[in-house]
Amino acid sequence: xxxxxxxxxxxxxGAVAVAVGAGLLSPQSVLAAWPEGAFTAKxxxxxxxxxxxxxxxTVSDDIKIKAPDIAENxxxxxxxxxxxIGGTSKIAIIAEKNGAPLAASFSLSKGTxxxxxxxxxxxxxxxxxxxxxxxxxxxxxxxxxxxxxxxCGG
Amino acid sequence: xxxxxxxxxxAKGDSTTVKALITHPMETGQRKNKxxxxxxxAHFIQExxxxxxxxxxxxxxxxxxxxxxxxxxxxxSGAKTGDAIELSWVDNKGGKDSxxxxxx
Numbered sequence: 342x343x344x345x346x347x348x349x350x351x352x353x354x355g356a357v358a359v360a361v362g363a364g365l366l367s368p369q370s371v372l373a374a375w376p377e378g379a380f381t382a383k384x385x386x387x388x389x390x391x392x393x394x395x396x397x398x399t400v401s402d403d404i405k406i407k408a409p410d411i412a413e414n415x416x417x418x419x420x421x422x423x424x425x426i427g428g429t430s431k432i433a434i435i436a437e438k439n440g441a442p443l444a445a446s447f448s449l450s451k452g453t454x455x456x457x458x459x460x461x462x463x464x465x466x467x468x469x470x471x472x473x474x475x476x477x478x479x480x481x482x483x484x485x486x487x488x489x490x491x492x493c494g495g
Numbered sequence: 496x497x498x499x500x501x502x503x504x505x506a507k508g509d510s511t512t513v514k515a516l517i518t519h520p521m522e523t524g525q526r527k528n529k530x531x532x533x534x535x536x537a538h539f540i541q542e543x544x545x546x547x548x549x550x551x552x553x554x555x556x557x558x559x560x561x562x563x564x565x566x567x568x569x570x571x572s573g574a575k576t577g578d579a580i581e582l583s584w585v586d587n588k589g590g591k592d593s594x595x596x597x598x599x
Contacts, residue, residue, distance in 0.1 A: 444560035447555045452547055453570060463560075
């Protein structure tokens with residue numbers, strides 16, 4: 342438990358620097374440089390703004406998240422996201438209650454189908470949010486994953 | 496050192512599934528060494544690129560929340576048997592690796 346509080350303390354300290362960085366990142370430059378602001382953002386809105394340039398999204402049934410209902414080990418949570426939305430250019434995976442919610446962002450070109458799969462760490466039970474960007478619009482879906490052993494502290 | 500990536504690309508109909516396993520510690524920078532109490536510095540992959548016949552089809556940006564020894568999979572459309580698939584990664588310490596395979 343002590344480690345938990347220590348973690349949160351150190352995270353809060355970094356937040357100020359992050360806020361500055363996030364404001365300077367323009368969405369177009371994201372591809373070229375690793376968007377540190379988005380990956381260190383403390384909440385879903387900031388993470389989305391950092392990676393997509395906007396925190397708005399529409400809930401869509403065309404996005405499917407495949408993830409376990411109960412993850413026994415939060416250090417390895419397999420997540421697959423597939424979308425039927427045409428022209429998908431970007432898929433982001435966000436674990437809502439992680440210290441830094443944004444886990445991964447995939448930029449897809451025309452030669453791909455709207456599918457990505459990876460494994461992420463989750464600190465505690467929360468929703469996994471998938472954000473899909475297609476044709477300049479953002480769509481989202483979420484799925485709750487129960488974590489019995491957290492995977493962020495190690 | 497192309498030993499860190501294991502990759503497979505398999506065509507089925509008009510879609511090709513590329514699966515890759517990368518060996519990497521993916522340290523978040525938040526864990527502590529239990530004996531010394533010192534923080535283990537962050538060491539994680541920041542960018543993964545997948546190329547099909549030399550053209551980039553997928554660029555992933557990862558945070559430390561991607562699991563240790565990451566797995567990544569994407570589905571390509573329009574790739575044929577024998578096409579070249581290349582996967583590369585770069586981590587936050589400047590380490591990198593790449594490997595290539597052909598679609599089976």
